[in-house]
Amino acid sequence: MEKDRLFRIMVHSPAGVLTALSMEIENAYDVKVIKAPQKVLAMIRIRECVRDSEFYLGELLSSEAMVEINGSKGVAVTMGDDYAKVFAMAVLDAADNASLPEFASRIEPELILMESRIQKDRERENGMYLKTTVNFHSMDSEALHENIS
DSSP states (O other): OOHHHHHHHHHHSOHHHHHHHHHHHHHHSOEEEEEEEEEEEEEEEEEETTTTEEEEEEEEEEEEEEEEETTEEEEEEEESOOHHHHHHHHHHHHHHHTTOHHIIIIIHHHHHHHHHHHHHHHHHHHHHHHTTOOOHHHHHHHHHHHHHO
16 A cells, blocks of 8 residues: 555544554564654644745644564654554554555555545535535626616
């Protein structure tokens, strides 16, 4: 699985689901903690489009963790301070990097299923927002017709 897709799924997944999946790896393999989950501040860099220059908008509270499984490292950084989730993400990243058979056979299909649930939830939420959309063009047309008559 591509890294950007893996992390997109994990970021939007509930912490409990990721913790349950990472426990399968933790129970079967020796997981070395290189960097325990901890709070960090990340600088938010923005490109200003008029002058095409970069500046720092501010700092963001985030969490990071790093683990190692069979010589393969796993790293995760996420917004907020959910230590369980960031640790589980790092374990799953290390399992993917180590090409563990459990990841390919059990965890990856579960993450793909989670991706479809996330997409359905997003579509349902977008559908709710679309119901509140106002078509200003049609209102302008109606006002124009009223003024002409």
